[in-house]
Amino acid sequence: MSNETVRAIGQEQVPYFRTQEFSELMLENEQMVKRLAHAKNDARAVFLTASGTGGMEAAIMNTLTSKDKALVVNGGSFGQRFADLCAIHEIPFTQIKPEMGCDITKEMLIPFDNQGYTAFVVNLHETSTGVLYNIDLISEFCQRNHLFLIVDAISAFLADSFNMGECNADVMITGSQKALACPPGISLLVLSKRAQERVNANKTKCMYLDLKEALLNGERGQTPFTPAVGILRQIHQRLTEIIADGGAEAEIARISALAADFRERIKKLPFELLSQSPSNAVTSIHPTTASAYDIFTILKDEYNIWVCPNGGEMKDKVFRVGHIGALTKSDNTVLVDALNDLKKRNII
Ligand SMILES: *Cc1c(COP(=O)(O)O)cnc(C)c1O
Numbered sequence: 001m002s003n004e005t006v007r008a009i010g011q012e013q014v015p016y017f018r019t020q021e022f023s024e025l026m027l028e029n030e031q032m033v034k035r036l037a038h039a040k041n042d043a044r045a046v047f048l049t050a051s052g053t054g055g056m057e058a059a060i061m062n063t064l065t066s067k068d069k070a071l072v073v074n075g076g077s078f079g080q081r082f083a084d085l086c087a088i089h090e091i092p093f094t095q096i097k098p099e100m101g102c103d104i105t106k107e108m109l110i111p112f113d114n115q116g117y118t119a120f121v122v123n124l125h126e127t128s129t130g131v132l133y134n135i136d137l138i139s140e141f142c143q144r145n146h147l148f149l150i151v152d153a154i155s156a157f158l159a160d161s162f163n164m165g166e167c168n169a170d171v172m173i174t175g176s177q178k179a180l181a182c183p184p185g186i187s188l189l190v191l192s193k194r195a196q197e198r199v200n201a202n203k204t205k206c207m208y209l210d211l212k213e214a215l216l217n218g219e220r221g222q223t224p225f226t227p228a229v230g231i232l233r234q235i236h237q238r239l240t241e242i243i244a245d246g247g248a249e250a251e252i253a254r255i256s257a258l259a260a261d262f263r264e265r266i267k268k269l270p271f272e273l274l275s276q277s278p279s280n281a282v283t284s285i286h287p288t289t290a291s292a293y294d295i296f297t298i299l300k301d302e303y304n305i306w307v308c309p310n311g312g313e314m315k316d317k318v319f320r321v322g323h324i325g326a327l328t329k330s331d332n333t334v335l336v337d338a339l340n341d342l343k344k345r346n347i348i
Helices: 004-011 020-036 052-063 077-088 106-112 135-144 193-201 211-218 229-244 247-265 292-303 329-344
Strands: 044-049 070-073 093-096 119-123 148-152 171-175 186-191 271-273 282-287 319-322
Touching (some): 020 044, 044 052, 052 077, 077 093, 135 148, 186 211, 247 282
Parallel strands (some): 070 119, 148 171
16 A cells, blocks of 8 residues: 555656656665665665566576576465476576475575575565565575575565675565555566676576666666656655655564554454464464455455455465555554454354
């Protein structure tokens, strides 16, 4: 959900973009994203007009090659997406598969020490189950084994703490429509020096997602192709506001407080929380007395409230409640009141 100032920009005419003004806005976007990700000075940020998956694909195909040997954490549908991308781009990989809703552990990583791996690929927050993986554990493992670390922080950026510089991540991916709370359409990548070197040494068989061109054009605040100019202007507004309001930590604290408030207030309902190490961004709920998809439908049709249904095998088992974007505790109240009403009506 976008706030009012961001929404207002969506209503404005979209300006022509090969201009000094737009270049300046983009250079500021790059600096602000780097700052909020705690990236090192020599890192670069690039902006692709694509959904988050476009950023994931760009990361895999531009920074890895068939000579790599990657470890991919696959604990849900977004981990599976990375595995599929490695397969499509012919990157040799091994999967680490934690149980659904579970974090990875030290013991799970030990067998992969000193086995010739070169890269580690993980979704910091596996949004399909709500698990936030232990990035310190992963970072330590990667440094011990000199692995190139790709982090999909699409739903974690600005919702859970992430310090790209401190954990020595090489690629951080995020998108416009999660905690940035802008319309979908832009994927952002922050690339360490090492990642930029990999990009520039790699022969990419794709024009649109070739990050060499994005990096080169970005030096002067431009993109190789027409970007989603309107969304980039909304992102600029939102990044400026987040920094003025206290930066990433303040936004994370705000979202974390909303998530804690919601989780406290649903304790008496017949729900189990799916994730052992939950992200602040969403609460994944397993209703024990009703179908998750039925709850989603009734909330939408009878209460005009939208929660997020799950797909596939989890359709009837899990629904998710988001805490990111322009939400407040009174939104929690509206939803909790509706859920209590469902209980009164014996629907749950
Ligand atoms: C939302 C999300 C994506 C990207 O999904 P798109 O639909 O392509 O924007 C990727 N990874 C994670 C962890 C996500 O939450």
